[in-house]
């Protein structure tokens with residue numbers, strides 16, 4: 001049985017653990033948090049997962065590593081230095097980082113050729129995509145192996161051609177979320193209505209076609225060129241940016257709409273998971289080929 005070491009038992013690490021376990025891997029999870037035992041008992045009940053604060057012990061003998069520790073460059077560099085020293089030289093060391101460059105995580109690391117970002121979307125158990133991001137020193141074999149492992153988990157990974165901060169998903173999300181906050185700050189719409197608007201229009205559309213294909217369809221038989229020249233040409237306004245000094249107002253409104261704490265989180269997470277499961281299969285996941293541009 002292949003062994004995966006998961007580093008970090010937070011929101012993402014626990015979900016990776018369930019996914020690897022379900023795919024038949026032997027799972028080890030490492031985290032210095034004092035409640036690791038209770039957490040694993042609660043979140044991974046009934047699964048044969050080994051949990052330890054000792055990263056060296058967890059990494060030794062691993063066949064693949066999926067790091068999901070704090071999003072801090074310095075902490076990740078330290079974790080990857082330990083991983084480099086205590087894993088075989090054919091083992092891929094993948095980081096779940098949402099935005100940090102693989103070259104920054106691998107700086108000074110003798111195993112930089114084995115380091116790659118494998119960025120999941122939350123929750124990794126359900127979201128099909130993993131963005132695989134190589135740094136300039138990442139070996140092609142590392143990328144190939146990461147893609148193979150993620151496909152084996154039932155994911156639909158995409159390989160980026162080169163690294164960029166935030167990769168692709170979170171760069172798009174950053175622009176979108178900033179505009180959402182700006183509209184709330186401007187008093188144009190409130191938080192629940194903005195979420196409703198996206199779920200009932202753009203979210204549904206993008207789950208089915210993606211923005212470029214939507215553009216093709218929006219232009220009718222003349223295609224996206226027509227849409228850009230016709231409707232698009234009138235969207236020539238400055239979209240503006242949110243005021244960082246007023247971020248607290250937006251966060252207050254979000255907390256008022258959705259609540260905070262364990263009970264609210266559990267309710268929202270269960271609802272999200274139910275809705276996501278309900279649409280995955282009808283939309284063709286996990287088998288829909290991402291390169292299907294000709295309708296074949």
Ligand SMILES: NC(=O)c1ccc[n+]([C@@H]2O[C@H](COP(=O)([O-])OP(=O)(O)OC[C@H]3O[C@@H](n4cnc5c(N)ncnc54)[C@H](O)[C@@H]3O)[C@@H](O)[C@H]2O)c1
Nearest residue numbers: 008009010011012031033068069070071096097098120122
């Ligand atoms: N939350 C998301 O939506 C999301 C999505 C995709 C990727 N990510 C990425 O996944 C990673 C983890 O994010 P998260 O949301 O699970 O964070 P989290 O705060 O829920 O969990 C981080 C865990 O790392 C542990 N930790 C701290 N120091 C450590 C160390 N030295 N070694 C091992 N573990 C250590 C903490 O105790 C904690 O349990 C980050 O890099 C983040 O960018 C997060």
